[in-house]
Structures are given as structure tokens and as C-alpha cells.
Amino acid sequence: MDHGPAVVLGEDKASRRKQKLGVKMFILYSLVYAAFVAIGVIDYKLMGKIVLGNLNLAVVYGFGLIIFAILLGLIYNWRCTKFENEMNKEEQS
Amino acid sequence: MIYEASAFAVLLFVLFVAFVLGLSFYFGRKTKSSSGYFAAGGTINWAVNGVAFAGDYLSAASFLGICGMIAFVGYDGFLYSIGYLAGWVVALFLVAEPLKRLGKYTFTDALDSKFNSKAIQLTAAISTLIVSIFYLIPQMVGAGALVTPLLGLPHWVGVVIVGAIVVFIVATAGMTSTTYVQFIKGGLLIIFSIILSIYIFNNGLKLKPDHDTQKYHNFVSVVPTMDSTNTMVVEGYNVIGSVENKGKQFFKLEKNGVNRWFKLYNKENGNVLTEVLSITDVKGGDRLYNGEPKQNAKFYQIGHMSKIIVNGEEVDKTGPLGPFKFISTIGQGDVVRFLKDKFKDGENSVQVWYQEVTAGSEMLTPGLKFKIGKGATPITKLNFVSLMLALFLGTASLPHVLIRYYTVPSQRDARKSTIIAIAAIGSFYILTLFMGLGASVNGVLDVESSNMSAPLLAKAFGVGLFSIISAIAFATILGTVSGLIVASSGAIAHDLVDRYLGKNLTDDAKVRAGKIAAILVGALAIVLGIAFKGMNVSFLVGWAFAVAASANLPAILMLLFWKKTTAKGIAWSIVAGIVSALGIILTSPTMWDRYGLRAEDAFHSLDNPAIISFTLALLTLVFVSLADKKNKTAGELE
Structure with a gap:
């Protein structure tokens, strides 16, 4: 029994561009995430500082990381869809 | 804690379970092929799959464990929410589409797609089994914790009930019914968490948190x-x-x-x-x-x-x-x-x-559980960094998450379903802070089990809400355990029996082998669920993430991004990741306490292994691949 994909997938000319974009976005998010961990380890008191409304940095940064992930995901999908529409269409025409 | 079962709660629970079983029967009649059993035939709609991802992922650890940990130690519990969600970034940006392109039924398929190596088939299948079993333990512990207040039954009965129902679901229908159970449960969990949060805000804060249905004890x-x-x-x-x-x-x-x-x-x-x-x-x-x-x-x-x-x-x-x-x-x-x-x-x-x-x-700041501020030592800080690393890297290495990429028709659908998952899971994780803090100040906590904090908070607001939330939480466990057992049965039937042992099973035989494997793994999960009673489920899942991140992620990432990767490098990296992660966990202070010994006498002070085990696995892959002159590299096989 073979072990290829469960469904037959067409060639995706945009895959390399999408991969590059994914790596860039991954690095961006990793840096923001690493900064959060670094603050916790290096200057933990900074986490308690009130920064927005009456909320401290820990809460704002924590919520921010979650919302940032959602936003990056949406941007990534928008860009990837654009790449696919452009490059795979070129191939077809 | 004494819990009295409510007739309404029991009725709702029975209806919910009956519905889930009915769904399994329905899809079970339709599932004939191995593609249908292990990957739902690759026909699931991306939006349904996205919510099902959320259903898979928002396991007992998220709803019961994180809320419970926030209730007892504040913001440190919320760190799990942040880390679990961040892990999806790795899944979306690096793993989702390539994995969809490479694999068929299992994580092993993807790793082995270029090499056709016996060593990869064996080590990746064992890794899938170990990670799945580690992830199964907290789900079963959560099940036991949940049925006690819901049905008034002992912990072990809850574990056995979940084990039996899930084995039945998986053994009858496989991935299609698992997907729809996850879809329904993921959606309901988010909706009712929003409703519970609204109750919390409306209730506000009181020095004496009396509720209509329960008065707060006046400590003398x-x-x-x-x-x-x-x-x-x-x-x-x-x-x-x-x-x-x-x-x-x-x-x-x-x-x-x-x-x-x-x-x-x-x-x-x-x-x-x-x-x-x-x-x-x-x-x-x-x-x-x-x-x-x-x-x-x-x-x-x-x-x-x-x-x-x-x-x-x-x-x-x-x-x-x-x-x-x-x-x-x-x-x-x-x-x-x-x-x-x-x-x-x-x-x-x-x-x-x-x-x-x-x-x-x-x-509202880190430090009550993970000592990074007052009283911190280098090792406690290392523990914190190691945990955050495991949570970040673990998601994209969990077999039951990875196999969900095979259920959709295309790479674009894999990507879009991941984004739906991130939005749904992220929204839920924001709510965990409200639910956890709400539980900590509303006089509902059971000191014997932090896992019950969120359902008990719901109970303070009314038996109806408690019954619905508990039934959903129970379905949460059913769904996640189903996904894990499908992943495990795939590892045994498809990776080990069919491919590694070269039995060349027919389609029917492979489905039958998968079902037998599901029963065996389910039985093991029941035993472990009883043995680990009382531990915070999110803490246990942290370990599953660490093992997954160490055993699987270096292999996946290097296969995708480093052309000099060889089959030998992948196999040895998996072995190094599993052995080092398990070795550190089994000799950790927490396990020492579990063995009945003094935690201070443990071999070391590290409770979270990822920082060492992930690094070790990565280095092993690089050195073994570079030293391996006999076999072709991933780049040469492209």
C-alpha cells in the first residue's frame, strides 16, 4: 500500500513563496513571544507595571500575543491566497 | 468534597452521550475504507475542520486544567493559554501546508514520505504512541474529576465510562465521527464559555461570595x-x-x-x-x-x-x-x-x-507557581523558559493535531482551517483568564481538585448552566480522547503492522487492526487515568507537549527546511527526543512526589524537560545526518 497524500493534490507553484512568507512571519512572532518570556525572566517586576487603562503589562502582553497570532494568521492567509491566485493562474493560462 | 448528583445534570449528560453515540453509528455505517477510517476520506469542509481542530485542542487541559490553575495560582495558569495558542503559529506558518502535501494517514507518513525508511516508520510510530498516551492521561484524569460532581460517581468510574464510550466511538466510526463530535463540542464549548463569562461579569465581586444555591462558609x-x-x-x-x-x-x-x-x-x-x-x-x-x-x-x-x-x-x-x-x-x-x-x-x-x-x-503577574521573581533560582527560571518553549513548539508536533490536516481536500483548506482554529482557540483562551479568576473569588473551589474550578463556578450560577457546561466538558474529553486513539490506532495498524512489519494489509484488515489497536490503547488509558488521579491536567499536558516537541518537531522542521537531513538523522533524533524527555520527566521532583518519595531528593530540579530534550534531539539530527555518508539526503531525494 502506498503512503502518498490521502487526496490527489495539484501542483502548487506558489508553495515556495508561501513557505518564505511563513518563515518570516514565524520569526516575527517568535521574537515577540521570546521578548515576553525574557521580560518574565530578566525583569519580572516590569510585568506588574500598569500600562493600559488599569491593566498591567502581563495581562496586556498576554492578550496581545493571542490577538497578534490571530491577526498574523489572517494576513498570512490573505497573502497566500493572493500568491496562489496569481501564480497558479499564470500556470493554467 | 461531597457532591450530589442533579437529576437534570444526569439527564442532560445521558442525552449528550446518546447523541454522540448516535452520530458514531450514523458515520460508522458509512465508513468502509481505511482512508475513511483514518482520514475521513479527505473530504471534510475547512470551516468544519477548523472548529474541529479547536474541539481537538481545547481538551480537558484547557477548560478544566487552565481555568483551575488560574483559579489557584493566578496568571501562571494563563501562561499555558498564551503558550498553547502561540504553538498554532508554528503549525500554521511552518507545518500545515507541507504536511498536507506529504502525508496520507499518519504523522509517520509525512516524515517518511521521501525516504521509505524502516527506522523512521518504527521510531515515529512509537513516538506517536508515547505522545498520545501522555496526552491521554490528563484527559482521563479530567474525565474522572468531572463525573464526580456531575453524576456523584467515584473518579475511577468516570475514567472507565469515558474509556468505554470513546473506544466504542473510535472502533465504530473513526475519523469522520470524531471530526463531527469535535466540531459540535468545540463550538458549544466556546459559546458556553462566553455565557459563563457574562455571568461572572454580571455577578461582579463580593467579599462574601454567597450564591442563591450555595452559601459561603464563614471561616471562624x-x-x-x-x-x-x-x-x-x-x-x-x-x-x-x-x-x-x-x-x-x-x-x-x-x-x-x-x-x-x-x-x-x-x-x-x-x-x-x-x-x-x-x-x-x-x-x-x-x-x-x-x-x-x-x-x-x-x-x-x-x-x-x-x-x-x-x-x-x-x-x-x-x-x-x-x-x-x-x-x-x-x-x-x-x-x-x-x-x-x-x-x-x-x-x-x-x-x-x-x-x-x-x-x-x-x-495578575507570573510568579506564584513558576518562581521567576521572589525566591527565584537559575533552575526555577530555566523551568519557566523550558515550559514556554515546550508549549510553543509542542502544538505542531501533536499527532492528533497533525492527522487532522489529512481530513481536508487541499493545502489551501489545511491553511484556512488552521486560521479558523487559531481564531476560535484564541477567543477561548482569552476567556480562560476571566473564568479562572472568576472561580478564584466566587467561593467555588474544591481544594482537592483544581480541575473542577470552571464547572463548579457554573454550578454556583445555577444547576442548568453547570449541567450544560459539564456535559460539554465531558464531550470535550470524549472528542480529544477519540482523536488521540485514532492517532494511536493509525500508528499501530498503518505504521507498525502494515508498513514497518510489511504485512501489506488489505483495506478491511487495516481498519480491523486499527479498531483492535483502539481498544488496547483505550484500556491502557483507563489504567493510567486512574493512577494519575488528582494531578492538574494542564500540568500533565505540559509534559505531553514537551515529549512531542522533543521527539517530533526537530524531525518535521529539519525535513522541511534542511536538505542534508537523512532518514538515519530523523530516526535518531526521535529516539534522542523521547529518551531525554522521558528520562527528565520520570526523574523530576514532581514524579518523585508521585512515587511517594521526597521531591527534594529527586535527581534534579527540572520539571519541564523541553529546553534540554528539544535541543538534544535537534543536535542529534544534525550530527547524525552529517555523519551519515551512506544514505541519500532529503535534498537528493527531491
Whole structure:
């Protein structure tokens, strides 16, 4: 029994561009995430500082990381869809 | 804690389970091929798959474990929410589409797609099994914790019920029914978490968190005096004895034939004795709760604020609050937590939970569980970094998450379903902070099980809400366990039997082997679920993430991004990741405590292995691949 994909997938000319974009976005998010961990380890008191409304940095940064992930995901999908529409269409025409 | 089953809760639970089983029967009749059984035929709609991802991922660890941990140790529990969600970034940006392109049924398929290597087939299948079993333990522990208040049954019965139902679901229908169970449950979990959060905001904050259905216990405080012989005297009580333990003094007082424990607090205006919660294991086997048998129901739910400040003034209650005002008001006040201590009283073993006033600002910053501030050492900081690394890297290496990419028709669908998952899961994780903090101040906590915090909070707001939330939480466990068992059965039937052993099974035989494997893994999960009773499920999942991140992620990432990767490098990296992660976990302070030994005597102080085991696995892959001159690299095979 073979072990290829469960469904037959067409060639995706945009895959390399999408991969590059994914790596860039991954690095961006990793840096923001690493900064959060670094603050916790290096200057933990900074986490308690009130920064927005009456909320401290820990809460704002924590919520921010979650919302940032959602936003990056949406941007990534928008860009990837654009790449696919452009490059795979070129191939077809 | 004594729990009474509610008829409505039981009815709702039975209806929910019947619905899930009905769904399994329906899809079971349609599932004939191995592609249908292991990958739902690759026909699931991306939006359904996205919510099903959320269903898979928002397991007992998220709803029961994180909320419980936030309720007991504040922001440190929320770190799990942040890390779990961040892990999806790795899945989306690096893994989702390539994995969809490479694999068929299992994670092993993807890793082995270029090499056709026996070593990869064996090690990746074993890794899938180990990670799945590690992830199964907390789900089963959560199931046991849940049925106790819901149905009034012992922990082990809950574990057996979940195990039996899930094995039935998986053995009848496989991935299609698992997907739809996850879809329904993921959606319901998010909707009802929003509803529970609205209840929390409407309820606001009170110094004495009484609810219509349950009154908060008034913990007695008495002022002791000294008589002429310098012996402590307490009006209305007989002082029976005292114990000094790690700098804290506990006194046993008798009244109306009942012995209760009190903790001595040295306050500005003199000493005060305050009632604690206690469990006494009497020599001979009896267990007393606050000095009385369990059925007398004298072991109370806890968690309240001792100071609430609104507009600069102390108040008794706030009235309804908005989400951010709710958090900031807790931050400005004081929260009373109940900390655990253990000591010997003659031949009896005593566990006590005493009050500790914690500034709200401390509840809202890291440090109560993970020592990174006051009292931190390099090793406690390393533990924190290691945990955050495991959570970040673990998601994209979980077999039951990875196999969901095979259920959609295309790479674009894999990507889009991941984004739906991130949005759904992210929204839920924001709510965990509200639900956890809500539980910590609403007098609902069961000190014996942090896992029950969110469902018990729902119970304080009404049996109806509790019943629905508990049924959903139960379905959460059913769904996640189903996904894990499908992943495990795929590893056994497809990777090990069919491919590694080269049995070349027919389609029917492979499905049959998968079903037998599901039953075996389910039985093992039941045994482990009973053995690990009482541990916080999110903490246990942290370990599963660490093992997954160490065993699987270096292999996946290097296969995708480093052309010099060889089959030998992948296989040895998986072995290095599993052995080092398991080795560190099994010799950790937490496991030492679990073995009944002193945690301080453990081989090392590291509770979270990822920082060492992930690095080791990555280096192993690089060095073995570079040293491997005989076999072709991934780049050469492209």
C-alpha cells in the first residue's frame, strides 16, 4: 500500500513563496513571544507595571500575543491566497 | 468534597452521550475504507475542520486544567493559554501546508514520505504512541474529576465510562465521527464559555461570595489568650494539641466532640487562630473531613476576596463589571488563596489548607507557581523558559493535531482551517483568564481538585448552566480522547503492522487492526487515568507537549527546511527526543512526589524537560545526518 497524500493534490507553484512568507512571519512572532518570556525572566517586576487603562503589562502582553497570532494568521492567509491566485493562474493560462 | 448528583445534570449528560453515540453509528455505517477510517476520506469542509481542530485542542487541559490553575495560582495558569495558542503559529506558518502535501494517514507518513525508511516508520510510530498516551492521561484524569460532581460517581468510574464510550466511538466510526463530535463540542464549548463569562461579569465581586444555591462558609477566627501556666486558652474550645511545621503553627481545638485545626496568625493587634480546611487520615483507615465523616458535608468550597477597592474606596461588593474592569478590580484588591500543608499528628496524617492573603496584583503577574521573581533560582527560571518553549513548539508536533490536516481536500483548506482554529482557540483562551479568576473569588473551589474550578463556578450560577457546561466538558474529553486513539490506532495498524512489519494489509484488515489497536490503547488509558488521579491536567499536558516537541518537531522542521537531513538523522533524533524527555520527566521532583518519595531528593530540579530534550534531539539530527555518508539526503531525494 502506498503512503502518498490521502487526496490527489495539484501542483502548487506558489508553495515556495508561501513557505518564505511563513518563515518570516514565524520569526516575527517568535521574537515577540521570546521578548515576553525574557521580560518574565530578566525583569519580572516590569510585568506588574500598569500600562493600559488599569491593566498591567502581563495581562496586556498576554492578550496581545493571542490577538497578534490571530491577526498574523489572517494576513498570512490573505497573502497566500493572493500568491496562489496569481501564480497558479499564470500556470493554467 | 461531597457532591450530589442533579437529576437534570444526569439527564442532560445521558442525552449528550446518546447523541454522540448516535452520530458514531450514523458515520460508522458509512465508513468502509481505511482512508475513511483514518482520514475521513479527505473530504471534510475547512470551516468544519477548523472548529474541529479547536474541539481537538481545547481538551480537558484547557477548560478544566487552565481555568483551575488560574483559579489557584493566578496568571501562571494563563501562561499555558498564551503558550498553547502561540504553538498554532508554528503549525500554521511552518507545518500545515507541507504536511498536507506529504502525508496520507499518519504523522509517520509525512516524515517518511521521501525516504521509505524502516527506522523512521518504527521510531515515529512509537513516538506517536508515547505522545498520545501522555496526552491521554490528563484527559482521563479530567474525565474522572468531572463525573464526580456531575453524576456523584467515584473518579475511577468516570475514567472507565469515558474509556468505554470513546473506544466504542473510535472502533465504530473513526475519523469522520470524531471530526463531527469535535466540531459540535468545540463550538458549544466556546459559546458556553462566553455565557459563563457574562455571568461572572454580571455577578461582579463580593467579599462574601454567597450564591442563591450555595452559601459561603464563614471561616471562624478566635483570639487565644494565655493562662497563668502560659498555656493557650481559647474561649468556647478545648485546646487539644499543636503542631509546628515549616515555620507555621497549627492548633487542634475541640468543640462539641469535633476536633478542628486552626492556623495561628501573628497580626499587628495580637495573635488570631483561623479555621483551616483539613483532611485527617486516621490510623486504621478512616478519613475525616474537618474532623467529621465525609457525609456530614463539613468540607467547604473556598475562594474569596478580603479587600475590594472601587474608585479608591474599600467596598463590600461591586455590582456588575465590564471584562477589563473585572480584571483591574481584582488587581487592586486582595485575594484569599488556600495553601496546602501536610504534617503528622501522632499516628495520623493531616493535610490542611490555610488562608493566605495574596495581593490581586500578584495574582495578575507570573510568579506564584513558576518562581521567576521572589525566591527565584537559575533552575526555577530555566523551568519557566523550558515550559514556554515546550508549549510553543509542542502544538505542531501533536499527532492528533497533525492527522487532522489529512481530513481536508487541499493545502489551501489545511491553511484556512488552521486560521479558523487559531481564531476560535484564541477567543477561548482569552476567556480562560476571566473564568479562572472568576472561580478564584466566587467561593467555588474544591481544594482537592483544581480541575473542577470552571464547572463548579457554573454550578454556583445555577444547576442548568453547570449541567450544560459539564456535559460539554465531558464531550470535550470524549472528542480529544477519540482523536488521540485514532492517532494511536493509525500508528499501530498503518505504521507498525502494515508498513514497518510489511504485512501489506488489505483495506478491511487495516481498519480491523486499527479498531483492535483502539481498544488496547483505550484500556491502557483507563489504567493510567486512574493512577494519575488528582494531578492538574494542564500540568500533565505540559509534559505531553514537551515529549512531542522533543521527539517530533526537530524531525518535521529539519525535513522541511534542511536538505542534508537523512532518514538515519530523523530516526535518531526521535529516539534522542523521547529518551531525554522521558528520562527528565520520570526523574523530576514532581514524579518523585508521585512515587511517594521526597521531591527534594529527586535527581534534579527540572520539571519541564523541553529546553534540554528539544535541543538534544535537534543536535542529534544534525550530527547524525552529517555523519551519515551512506544514505541519500532529503535534498537528493527531491
